[in-house]
Amino acid sequence: MTTPKYYITTFGCQMNVHDSEVLAGLLESMGYISASSCEEADLILMNTCCVRENAENRTFGHIGNLKSLKDKNPDLIIGICGCMVQQPTELEKIRITFPWVDLVFGTHNLHQLPELISRIREDKSGRIFEVWDCDGAIYEGLPVKRDNPFKAWVTIMYGCNNFCSYCIVPYVRGRERSRQPEAIVGEIRDLVKDGVQEVTLLGQNVNSYGLDLPETNWSFARLLREIAKNTGIRRIRFQTSHPKDLSNELIETIVEIPTICRHLHLPVQAGSTRVLELMNRCYSKEQYQELIDRIKNNIPGIALTTDIIVGFPGEREEDFRDTLDLVKQVRFDGAFTFIYSPRIGTPAANMSDPVPEIEQKLRLTNLIKIQNEISLEKNKAYIGTLQELLVDGPSEKNPQVWAGRSSQNKLVHFKPAPRIKPGGFINVRIAGAQTFTLEGEVIG
Ligand code: SF4
Structure with a gap:
């Protein structure tokens, strides 16, 4: 057989x-x-x-x-x-x-x-x-076949309580359920024993980790401190953070702990306070900008990326200009940009005043152009700096060149050398920059 x-x-x-x-x-x-x-x-x-x-x-x-x-x-x-x-x-x-x-x-x-x-x-x-329609219990100890031997995803919580008006996730993934901190720390400790160098902690909104746990004083920041102290992991990343829940405690924790990577993905979705209200995002343009200022002032060198939706129902030209204005003010390192897609069962799907498709596409093109210019400028600012990379291995597009990621999650290409192995750390000096990648020269 x-x-x-x-x-x-x-x-x-x-x-x-x-x-x-x-x-x-x-x-x-x-x-x-x-x-x-x-x-x-x-x-x-x-x-x-x-x-x-x-x-x-x-x-x-x-x-x-x-x-x-x-x-x-x-x-x-x-x-x-x-x-x-x-x-x-x-x-x-x-x-x-x-x-x-x-x-x-x-x-x-x-x-x-x-x-x-x-x-x-x-x-x-x-x-x-x-198909169960209730919020599932958390099942620990399920076997996992990981594709990457040195980078691992670790789910820390399931579901979402936020009900952004365009989003189907709370309906299909249920309410927030946090894993027990001991289970998360134990899993990462085992991963480290198996050679994992970097974990990415996953949740729809990691900033509300622990709010549903019986022991009341858990927070995402505390979980990060436990992981850094008790597992020996070399790098910690996380996603996704909801701006309304990103605490000063978390900013202080990132500052304190060097193994937490200097990259925050902080979806803004829109730059107009009126549209943010329609989206039920629970923050204004000004509050988001103030948060970004706090992050930049406290965590030098942090890279910021975001998600932006264009053409949300009721988005007027002046609302879109607010989004462009915010993008120029914040100067994100990168942005995932999308045209609004109605999802049956969400409040936004029943909203009036849809934006015509041609207008949605024009706004998206305009946004991408501006963001790409900023991404290139931000990448050029790395030229001449030293960066530590976790080596991924040969580049997917050109195996003659290898790729690795910096703490800021920048994709850096470099020429391979015999002693460099996937999963190892190397230092490079940045010698060139494009919109989405950097070029590094291996040193040492
Ligand atoms: S966009 Fe994110 S925070 Fe908002 S409902 Fe969807 S999963 Fe939750």
């Missing part, structure tokens, strides 16, 4: 990427091994995202393409999981439109995968659609 193989396709954020590592771990604990393509797999899983319509459309396209594989191999198991299937309308669409899908499970019952597969294998004629 041949060893069964699995293939996982992942859409969406780092949370989903890490969930897929858990799915892979669960499958390998059942005896599956990884396939190099869908064609050679006995089990195909698609871990979906529903944050933007585009991601959903791509997922449906992929599911459609799997029909021919199922026709060739009726024993192939096709499973769909993740955020998209937590929405009843999308779940129904999969049930009706794609009869070749055998298995559907949601974000709250991912741990059930081995049991669900066993049931599918036993009852070959049946389809299993098992």
Whole structure:
């Protein structure tokens, strides 16, 4: 009997990427091994995202393409999981439109995968659609198959309580649930023993970590201090931070602890206070700017990145000018920019006064142009500086060149040398800068 193989396709954020590592771990604990393509797999899983319509459309396209594989191999198991299937309308669409899908499970019952597969294998004629709509408990100790031996994602909390008016996440991921600090510290300690140099702590809003724990004096800053003190990890990153919850205690903790990387991703979403109110973001343009000033004044050399949505319902030309103004004032190192995508079930989907698509596209182009100019200028300011890099290995686009990341999360390319290994630390002097990358010369 041949060893069964699995293939996982992942859409969406780092949370989903890490969930897929858990799915892979669960499958390998059942005896599956990884396939190099869908064609050679006995089990195909698609871990979906529903944050933007585009991601959903791509997922449906992929599911459609799997029909021919199922026709060739009726024993192939096709499973769909993740955020998209937590929405009843999308779940129904999969049930009706794609009869070749055998298995559907949601974000709250991912741990059930081995049991669900066993049931599918036993009852070959049946389809299993098992999606829990309650907030799942936290399941510790699930096996994880990590792709990167020296960088690891560590989820510290699940769900979100914020209900930004455009966002589907609280509806599909449930309310905030923090993992116990001992479990997080223990996991990172084990990762360090296995050679991991850098962890990225994940949560929809890491700044509200601990608020739901029975012991009342936990905070995200305290968790960071515990991790830095008790694990031996060389680098700590985290995402995502909601600006309304970023505390002075957290700023002080970043200042105090050198192993916390000098990079903050702080989504602003819009620069107009009126639009921020419509978005239910709970801060004004001025409050965001004041927070940025506090961060810059206290943490020298910090790199700042953000997310921005353009064309939100009701966004007028003057609101967009406020966004451009904020971008120029803050001078982000980089920004993920998006055209507003309505999500059924969110308050914004029912808002009047949509921005015409052509206008949305013009605003996006304008924003990207300005942000790219700023990113290039900020990168040029690194020329001549010394940076410590955690080495990733050969660049994806050009294997003759290697890549690593600085504390500020800058992607730096450099010429490889025999003693330099992926997962090691090197020092480089920055010799060149482009919009998205730096060039470094290895020293020492
Ligand atoms: S903070 Fe807002 S944008 Fe982020 S996950 Fe929660 S609801 Fe969505």
